[in-house]
Amino acid sequence: DTEVTQTPKHLVMGMTNKKSLKCEQHMGHRAMYWYKQKAKKPPELMFVYSYEKLSINESVPSRFSPECPNSSLLNLHLHALQPEDSALYLCASSSLTTGTGYGYTFGSGTRLTVV
């Protein structure tokens, strides 16, 4: 299995809702990432988990809460979002082996609309 699977593919939520995005990989990768991509913009890093521990938080608002229950799963819990949070949320994983250059495997994303 060489894929990163994200669910759901599309999500519409109200500003008072609580929802979660899910990401799964079975490649044995030890690092997992959340990126946010607005329309016609490059992906922006949100969080990095390395060996199931949060290693980077790019000053993301607390209404986004990541969780890494195990080495294969990554969640992003959403609460009290704003319409400007509407975007494509991409999950990625990497082997974390320094110097491999194998890059990061990305999922196809969850397109989130906040109404």
Add this chain to the structure above:
Amino acid sequence: GEDVEQSLFLSVREGDSSVINCTYTDSSSTYLYWYKQEPGAGLQLLTYIFSNMDMKQDQRLTVLLNKKDKHLSLRIADTQTGDSAIYFCASERGNTDKLIFGTGTRLQVFP
């Protein structure tokens, strides 16, 4: 901070070569990548180059790296309509978990 810039748009005729350019500011970048993104889809890794190389060829793709000028390019030979997409270069600093993306170049291939 790190900055990665690309031209916004490129239009080429089918069968011609496409050259997409990228400049970056972080001289400690160890790996540089090219990703392709089709409409509504995630990112597909096309190729990468290590910072101590100046060229890498992979089938129709040729990557050139000028480390002195911090300039990276992706050449696609015999461009096809299926190559129409947005192309992102990205830089990775060694010993970090951060991948910084360029602004993206939209490639349009016409018959």
